[in-house]
Amino acid sequence: MSGGARTARGAGSAQAGALLVVGDVITDVVARHRGPLAAGTDTAASIRTVPGGAGANVACWAAHKGAAEVRLLGRVGVEAAAWHERELLARGVRPRLVVDPEVPTGTVICLVDGGASAERTFLTDSGASLRLGAADWSEALLDGVARLHLSGYLLFSEPSRALVAMALKAARARGVQVSLDPASAGFLGELGAERFLELVGDVDVLLPSRDEACLLTGRADVAEAAAELSLRVPLVVAKQGHAGALVARGEE
Numbered sequence: 001m002s003g004g005a006r007t008a009r010g011a012g013s014a015q016a017g018a019l020l021v022v023g024d025v026i027t028d029v030v031a032r033h034r035g036p037l038a039a040g041t042d043t044a045a046s047i048r049t050v051p052g053g054a055g056a057n058v059a060c061w062a063a064h065k066g067a068a069e070v071r072l073l074g075r076v077g078v079e080a081a082a083w084h085e086r087e088l089l090a091r092g093v094r095p096r097l098v099v100d101p102e103v104p105t106g107t108v109i110c111l112v113d114g115g116a117s118a119e120r121t122f123l124t125d126s127g128a129s130l131r132l133g134a135a136d137w138s139e140a141l142l143d144g145v146a147r148l149h150l151s152g153y154l155l156f157s158e159p160s161r162a163l164v165a166m167a168l169k170a171a172r173a174r175g176v177q178v179s180l181d182p183a184s185a186g187f188l189g190e191l192g193a194e195r196f197l198e199l200v201g202d203v204d205v206l207l208p209s210r211d212e213a214c215l216l217t218g219r220a221d222v223a224e225a226a227a228e229l230s231l232r233v234p235l236v237v238a239k240q241g242h243a244g245a246l247v248a249r250g251e252e
Helices: 054-064 080-090 127-131 152-156 159-174 187-191 193-199 208-219 221-228
Strands: 018-022 026-033 047-053 070-076 095-099 104-111 122-127 145-151 178-183 235-239 245-248
Touching: 018 054, 047 054, 047 080, 047 193, 047 235, 054 070, 054 080, 054 095, 054 145, 054 152, 054 235, 070 080, 070 127, 080 095, 080 193, 127 152, 127 159, 145 152, 145 159, 152 159, 152 193, 159 178, 159 193, 187 193, 187 208, 208 221, 208 235, 221 235, 221 245
Parallel strands: 018 070, 018 145, 026 104, 070 095, 145 178
Antiparallel strands: 026 047, 104 122, 235 245
16 A cells, blocks of 8 residues: 555545444443452452443444434344344444354453453453354445444454455445444454554544554554554544544644
8 A cells, every 4th residue: 555645535425324334243241340350269340241342332322422324234143133133223223133043142251440440351252243254245235324334353353354355345436434443452463463454454544542553553652653554544543541532644
């Protein structure tokens, strides 16, 4: 890819169309503990099971913030398909959930430090979510869509990478803008920065966390990392938790 900044495709097009999110639909088991984890014994915690997944979360928040129409393509297991569909519909999302007959819905155990830091640690079994593949894609999914958002978790399995390639090609052909969230610094480290950037070279908006931006560039400073990434992706929004976000365009 050329090192120069690019203009976001479709910048002059109408913004009234639907948002299509393609990504993971996960069952989250959230355990909030107030003290340090005690190895080999009990640690008191408040535990609840809730619908989640990076893709599903984006779709629900977009609907909550007033997006006219939000659609979601994901893959779930038989045991939780009806529950996830019901919860998504209740939040204003139009789900298209592919039900996997062999593998259960992905599950994440989220350990949350109940102190001031609220630091989160994830134990992830991706389950059916990373079996979302090319056979689950249809170009008709883009009918009436103005923006496509892809969860970066899709890049961490071969079947889902094939789907991403098809979705990006179809979106380019229709002038649909594409955003992508890298999703996981841990998985990103395993895939490799250069491989990741090759796979997402045609997106319009990249939404990395501070750690992901630094990992992708090898820089320690998040502002420098975001600026460097903006030479490859037209718009970069580097998220910094409670510190807000940095926006970079054309190395600025």
